[in-house]
Amino acid sequence: MNIRSLRLAFCSIAVAGIVTALALTGDAQTQRPFTPARLSDGKTPDFRGIWQVRDTAYINIEGHPAEKGIAAARSIIIDTPDGKIPYKPQSLAQRQENYKNRATADPSIKCYQAGVPRATYLPTPLQILQSPGNFAIVYQDNHAFRVFHPDTRPHFDSADWWMGDTRYRWEGDTLVADVVALTDQLWLDKAGNFHSTDIHIVERYRMTGADTMDYEARIEDPVVYSKPWTLRTVLYRIKEPSARIIEDECLEDANGVRHHISPDDPKNLLKSDYSRWKKPTQK
């Protein structure tokens, strides 16, 4: 190889590099939308898979300093100047009270389902189940699931649910879900952030690459907040071939028994250990 062809080769590499760099920059600047694969109908974006966030918003969606075993994190709230929830004054006082009592007052300690949007940014995976006309999310945490219903039929909101009532539609390749009818016994994280039964959430799920999905939730609740606010996080695809949602049975006591009622409560009737069967032989 002579000098000239070497120079040419260098030149080509350099040009290729610049072109690539420009393309990447362009991508970052214009957010050219990713086109997800399609389901068997050739139309519906394919969101199937096992997904999980990487942040620690489950500790406190407003951000939190480092704790023992948990790295510090920034707020995932994107549209308030300080990254904090715009509470009304009396609601803020309630939040502070919740925060003080969080070690025992967090409803998730009682094995209740996590609610929306909290289930999305838990440190456990979720699985999107999908087929043409069907969409559901199974959360590993406490084996909660949500069946998404098309928004062609109205909400079923005459009762309050732990996981709400979800109606969805597609806006291009973005799944937009409208969620109401959540009970006010839910918290948004371990820090005592909360809402009332008037909460109304608009979730947006959008794939930004083959293995990444933007999750956005716009939350309004005129009883608790002075204005609507929005959180955003990213779900990453779990890629281990053997990855599965495994059974996560929430247990409250050291014997592996679940009680919503304290063992000292007279209403608690569990007076002996039902698991003392010792089989005569083992495999």
Next chain:
Amino acid sequence: MKRVSTLHCFGLATALCVFLSAGGSAPIAAQATRTSSNAPGATVPRLPGGRPDFQGLWLKSAGGFQGLFIGSLDGTNLAAGGARGGGTRGGPAPSRYEYTPEAEAEKMDRMRRGYEDPEARCHLPGVPRALDQPGGLYPIQIIQDEKYVALLHEAMHDVRIIPTDNSRHPRNYWAWDGDSRGHWEGDTFVVDVSNFNGRTWLDMAGNFVDENEQVVERFTLTDADTILYEATITDPTVFVKPVEMRFTLKRVPAEQQILEYSCLEGERSLQHYTEEDGGKKLRTK
């Protein structure tokens, strides 16, 4: 914070909260995507790949074991093929739980302590109890693709995402619902369930299994709106011979939907109360 939920979906008394009808009178979903006129089961809906399509909302018909034990706590079981249990006419003879002597004693003991039923403590029901819920109460939503058949149970918000690749059970994993691996035998979806944690009861009457339980389930669409469910339970340390179970799931009209089940203790369900707390005295022979 007040603990009581808006809904206590546990026990017969709450049958009304199962699912709603959102109005309208759409015909029962018969969304057959492809049928072949001369094959057996020609009328069943199929996925684009040709497999039977189990998707939809389903509800157990009469029969099964648990449904009977609610009305009959003496251990009589006429479910599998029995005329009174809603089985098919001319089916096999009724199956019973046949225990080893030690297990029989344990079963009788548990029958007296019905309040210790783990499901009454909101634990997952296990298999086949997940499907053998009281007839007509709790529907099952099935979502399916070429890789899995997912059963979303309203009862106990139990979920089973069953792979269809006949893969192996994991090691060092035990669960209330065990570990399910499925494969196709013709148009029947066959599921092998193992890795149970050994704590489940089969019903409210103290019938039980331990961690040596193995279940083979068979799901067959007999027409567009009927799934035949068959389960064979073996547990050599509890039963002297396998237990056979059979019942049908019927398609729920498309205008109805699955609702959320929230199991919370404190229910006034006499089934789970001790005698001194006002519970019924169970017949124990």
